[in-house]
Amino acid sequence: MSEKHLQTGDVLPPYNGKIRLYAMRFCPYAERAVLVLNAKKLEYDLIFINLDHKPEWIFNFSPRGTVPALEYEQGKAIFDSNIVTTYLDEKYPENPLQASDPLRRAQDKIIVENFAAAQSAYYTAAFNPQALEPSSVEKFHKGLEAFQAELEGRGTKFLHGDEPGWVDYTIWPFLERFEALPLLGKSEFAIDKTKYELLANYIEAMKNVPAVKAYYLSAETHAKFTESRNKGDANYNMLDTSAVCCMRPRKKKE
Structure with missing residues (x-):
């Protein structure tokens, strides 16, 4: 690809x-x-x-x-x-990713909706830091706290259950990017493992899910792209190696 x-x-x-x-x-x-x-x-x-x-x-x-x-x-x-x-x-109903119970499906959608405030705070911190206010940091951490509370309340490895489902795959892409914020100088958005132990364990578990692992990008990579975008020249093709020509190095003349 x-x-x-x-x-x-x-x-x-x-x-x-x-x-x-x-x-x-x-x-x-x-x-x-x-x-x-x-x-x-x-x-x-x-x-x-x-x-x-x-x-x-x-x-x-x-x-x-x-x-x-x-x-x-x-x-x-x-x-x-x-x-x-x-x-x-x-x-494609094989391997269903949504809960079979209508109430649980509704609750999953509420989790996604409530997490939107943390997502918005991330976008401000990453791409519009001059507009960052203390309330943005507060909203971000309230979102993390609510998410961790859901994990604790459900008592399962993932929000969906023993395996991740639609709700996990919907929220995960933002958790993946949240880890880039400290690398961009936004230490106040760090996910402290002592405060968010359950969430931190969840993040590491998600990184090892095959569907995620096949597409995952590191915090360093996300930070690098964000920096390029903020400079006004988003480097969309920073991962593309299709045009790289592999040539043997020339031998130095004796």
């Missing part, structure tokens, strides 16, 4: 019959869809999009030009991370 992000003027690759996901490698919302595809063990193609210089054809699949967008049949697509992930879970 190439990590190259296609941009304005680039040609849409030919459709080969697989479901196709349009994403951006560093987008947490797109990662939600990738994790569900991985967890469902579905075959799919992944096309990365440069969101600053979007290829013209992305609007055929996502009217706002946002990702993720899922091309489920040639030329037919749906978009929005929650819509895409619930569609995939319902379309």
Whole structure:
């Protein structure tokens, strides 16, 4: 799989019959869809999009030009991370990722909704630090505390149970990125393992889940991309090695 992000003027690759996901490698919302595809063990193609210089054809699949967008049949697509992930879970019922109980499904969605304040604080800290206020830090930690309380209350390894489910894969992409904040000079957003022991254990467990491990990026990598974006030149292709030419070093003349 190439990590190259296609941009304005680039040609849409030919459709080969697989479901196709349009994403951006560093987008947490797109990662939600990738994790569900991985967890469902579905075959799919992944096309990365440069969101600053979007290829013209992305609007055929996502009217706002946002990702993720899922091309489920040639030329037919749906978009929005929650819509895409619930569609995939319902379309392919093997290995269900949502709770069977309607009340538990509703409670899972409430957890995701309540976690949005922590996500918003992350975006401010990472990409708009001049607008950062003490209330942002407070909202961030309240979100972590509430999440840890849910883990404690459910008493299971993951929120879904012994294995991660839709609720875990929906929230995880942000937890993955939260670890980059101290590297960006935002030590007040550090996840203190003494205060968040249960959450810290959960984070390490999620890193070892196959669906996550196959797509996981380190805190250092997320910090590097964030810095490039904040400088006004987001390095979308920092992971792409497809254009690297491997040449043997020339021997020095004696």
